[in-house]
Amino acid sequence: MYTPTNRTVRMAMTLAGMSLCLAPAWCTAADRRPNVIVIMSDDQGSIDAGCYGATVIKTAATDALANQGVRFTQYYSAAPVCSPSRAGLLTGCYPWRVGMPGNGSGPPSEEHDNLATYTGSGLPVGGFTMPGMFQKAGYATAHIGKWHLGVGVGCQPLQQGFDYSFGFMGGCIDNYSHFNYWGGPNRHDLWENGERVHRPGEFFPDLMVEKAESFIDSHRDKPFFMYFAINVPHYPYQGDSKWIEYYNERQVPYPRNLYAAWVSTLDDRLAQLMKYLDDTGLRENTIVVYQADNGYSTEQRAHHGGGSSGKYRGAKFSIYEGGTRLPAIISWPGHLPAGEVRSQVAHGCDWLPTLAEICDVPVDSQAKLNGRSLLKVIQSADASTPHDAVCWQFQQQWAVRQGPWKLMRDPQTHDGTTAPALVDGHWFLANIDDDPSESTNLASSHPELVEKLKQVYQREAAQ
Template structure:
């Protein structure tokens, strides 16, 4: 009996110590937009959109102008951001299934941001889109989240919460692994309400929220007031702009909840898009904007992967500043671990901490001597890219911009600092650079 009581006391002490250790940690909210274009926010130069709340994160934080997502398409991008590992290394080279029980998923042995924070005493929540596993073993509760509400597939209608785009129509809304029905509830508002409720409930202890929006991914379903507001904007930009404004309004609601509870200065907020805007038929063949960059969603050209990226922690990180150094979605895990003081997972990470760069405008990119890598798919026809310094090499290109000339290249080399729009293929002029970057790619994924 004494042994049992002693073990109980030790367990209680460890639990108490873990709680005390976590108590002084900042909260973390990771806001992930879905198919938001490279320059589609006021703080990135757009003059025809309404994004005051997204812009406020830049006002009170650091805006990155050479920020790259982990992939030009949904599932691999999310896998990279959540694990700090190149998506191929994390086991997600392609989009995962949008059908319950379907194939493709983030392997259960991969360690997510949620698992990292949960081990440090945080309460964790997934709110919104998942799209990296649709079986009980690969849904959010099995990947480190204490609470989950959202859809498991790639997209849903925002009012019926049905997936209409492949095979039989099927309902896709789940709370903690159980199907729930909220017919008629506008999904962006449902997300904001859920986030605000979670923040309210957990305001006295550290929390991590993965706020994975399904906006402005198709179907474009901006609210009536915003459709009216943008009625003079040419189609399909008007539809996209209305949806972005509806999205921004909900981001504002979450920020307002933090302010009301006096949590803003103790909360790190990350904002990024998962990939470039869509030019698919279901997205009206466009609406978004890559600005000066070539390509869009699905493309390894800059417009598919060079995207909005912001981090805000008022009072602890610089405010209203811009960093032009290279950064990558896989960098969030080591960056957040350093900022919060939590222990990194004992696994190979491809991301590198940005903390020095964020705090010091003159600091080098964490990738100054460490190339960036992308790959979608497997085999000889896989699309891949390497960025080393100013040089970027793409294999098996796909240009998805609306006015693309449907030109494809087996190899495309650009100097990004001299030609950010990737207008000129320099592969023939610099075979030595092609050879060097190809070797970097081959060696990286041979590990």
């Protein structure tokens, strides 16, 4: 998609004595391939931003990003849980195809101060990834925040296409001590370029912004790709005191008060990052993508809830809509539509081919992607979804969606609600256009559709 401006072409002709630029040109520092920042929030509910219908939670920066870009209303993550969702984003493939059907391993043990010889499984060694794609195209690449895609040699960020990495390797940390927030023994989990670093008492979301700004400052003269995987609003809920006080003063009930404070804390860091892009003059040449990885958590460590899926059934770990139907926004001022909404079906594997097309970055011809470019959808509300069907797997659950129809096998809600009974003990069929809340099981009245969608799933999941 990227094309040179007339001024760029004239300058190239004058300076190089050429009749035209022979490739999509970034012939001057001001006219080059766009920067890309992909922001992934963690355990954010389907409607937990103002632009998605939250009436209590304040998310001014997220709402501003939506006003500057395109907001999706039928965007689905690649999985209802952290690691496989991230794998789908970074590879453009269904997570089970790249060895990440479930969550990755925890952090390394305390006796390791570097990851150079650490063994373990995760993303395939030498596989095609979004950062690798950008790196090969000459971009500087950075991972900042949560990884959770394996810590063994070959699976680590620096071996998956990133030039720089700062963050934690496991699934969650205490944001001040940077120790793994799970069962014992507690393990410190903060790393920079594969080396253990200690920043005790410093708030991790602030460290993320600090490292992001430093990376941008060091690479402002060439295009950069940044994966900003902020660990919020994943537990532990450790929101800024001003936001805790704000929601308590408004008598927001527990645990939504704690969760809301955490989401607004995330939003403040988004505001800082966007302000830095504005202040450095880089915003108009930077594509920003924002998405959540899966639905809100009802785990004990998350106070059994606090987030919301709104009218959608399900939460984190669920293949009902609330587990995967999530906030997603893309913004590039002056280049992509602004303040618009898209209702077409989009999927977590789609960002890789979408960004490749927008930035005119080649995709490995050997890569068999499940994602499809959303560029036509982004450009026009009248464009069709690029998908005939999409599917999900998690543990014993699976789902496939084709058109308005969604078939699920052994779905679980994980939100405390009781869903309609499954037909033959396994099957739930819904028309999502008519029933986005998945309140009625149509499997018994449409047995032919059940059988058809089983075959669609088998075909789609094997691709």
